Amino acid sequence: MLLASLLLITxxxxxxxAPASKAPAVTVKAEKIWARPSATMSAMKASGSMxxxxxxxxxxxxxxxxxxxxxxxxxxxxTSAIYMLLSNSGKExxxxxxxxxxxxxxxxxxxxxxxxxxMRMEPVEKIEIPAGGQVELKKGGLHVMLLGVKQQLKAGDTxxxxxxFSRAGEIPVEVEVRDP
Amino acid sequence: xxxWWKWGALLAVxxxxxxxxxxxxxxxxxxMPAQPLTPAEQLRAEPQVxxxxxxxxxxxxxxxxxPYSFTPAEGSDATLLFFGYTFCPDVCPVxxxxxxxxxxxxxxxxNRVRFLFVSVxxxxxxxxxxxEYTERFNPAIIGLTGEPAQVEAVVKAYGVVAEKRAVxxxxxxxLIDHTxxxxxxxxKGRAVMKFPFGxxxxxxxxxxxxxxxxxxxx
Numbered sequence: 001m002l003l004a005s006l007l008l009i010t011x012x013x014x015x016x017x018a019p020a021s022k023a024p025a026v027t028v029k030a031e032k033i034w035a036r037p038s039a040t041m042s043a044m045k046a047s048g049s050m051x052x053x054x055x056x057x058x059x060x061x062x063x064x065x066x067x068x069x070x071x072x073x074x075x076x077x078x079t080s081a082i083y084m085l086l087s088n089s090g091k092e093x094x095x096x097x098x099x100x101x102x103x104x105x106x107x108x109x110x111x112x113x114x115x116x117x118x119m120r121m122e123p124v125e126k127i128e129i130p131a132g133g134q135v136e137l138k139k140g141g142l143h144v145m146l147l148g149v150k151q152q153l154k155a156g157d158t159x160x161x162x163x164x165f166s167r168a169g170e171i172p173v174e175v176e177v178r179d180p
Numbered sequence: 181x182x183x184w185w186k187w188g189a190l191l192a193v194x195x196x197x198x199x200x201x202x203x204x205x206x207x208x209x210x211x212m213p214a215q216p217l218t219p220a221e222q223l224r225a226e227p228q229v230x231x232x233x234x235x236x237x238x239x240x241x242x243x244x245x246x247p248y249s250f251t252p253a254e255g256s257d258a259t260l261l262f263f264g265y266t267f268c269p270d271v272c273p274v275x276x277x278x279x280x281x282x283x284x285x286x287x288x289x290x291n292r293v294r295f296l297f298v299s300v301x302x303x304x305x306x307x308x309x310x311x312e313y314t315e316r317f318n319p320a321i322i323g324l325t326g327e328p329a330q331v332e333a334v335v336k337a338y339g340v341v342a343e344k345r346a347v348x349x350x351x352x353x354x355l356i357d358h359t360x361x362x363x364x365x366x367x368k369g370r371a372v373m374k375f376p377f378g379x380x381x382x383x384x385x386x387x388x389x390x391x392x393x394x395x396x397x398x
Contacts, residue, residue, distance in 0.1 A: 037271055039312045076304060076350035081269040084343045106351040112270045116378055119271045119360040123350040139274045140378060146269070147277070147351050180277060 027090025038153040039078040074105040079147035090131040094167040095126040101161040105148030155179040232370040236337040243311035243323035253369030257292040261363040265301035266313040276317040285385035299325040300342035
């Protein structure tokens, strides 16, 4: 009996603290996954001085600010955002730590906050999903930012992405492009 | 001695069992996500009525590449003015969708209103880029950009925030913190109201109709 109690405590105590020693059952779920339509690449590539009067001449993007080795595509290209509802039915917290998607050069986790009527966007390292809890990635809040979208995302399109969780590992998903 | 050991063990087991039970309950309990309130939740979706002031005129370049002069008291019976940038993937498209839905709500009356989107990112936002962007939401939306100094002058004149910020840990290069609300200017060229981020387009349209009813241009 004493042994049983000790085991119980150990098991319960592990929650959210100890790393999984064996492959844990997948308890996180992503639903209502959608992304905003993106711009065309051609419009994004068109760069130049004011008063070009609709010239279609494409120049290489010229950046004024020093940003070193950043990819020009990611910095200048079209952007989009992926939203979803994450739930965790498990007894242990999990976290979305990355998203992989071939549709864009870079994929980042971001959070928008508004205080005193000023919008601020900030990258976040991970999005925690508490045990038995839910986190919604939604407009004006947490979102997955796509930088340098390679092909135009149009309403009705779908594309593949992989969600990477710290415990549950990689979960492949399909993202629907939608005009809200 | 033996009895003492037995009682002690029983007590320990009971204590541990109780603790285990509490842990299980604690862990299994459904907790609310520790996510900060989203802007839509933070703000009451009510317009902020301003002490009316004369909206400053300005000159920029529109999304077709032509010079655009904004004279607040001329040209329309109301103007909606938003400062944003096309690189922004969240708040700006949400606001453009609000523009689109307000235009839909207003129907034919939308013709009496100017819908302006001033880029606070003139380095990235060329007229071409703005054209593609605004037309995606509604062709009635006028995208405006200019030389960085011109844009800065407009930002200053309107007292809005537009702060370029290098962001570490991001491939964005830089992001821009900016004012999130829409400024509403009446037909007499006075800034009269602010629509906060996340306001229901139906409510926005209702307030615009009120402004249109009060009379248009002076």
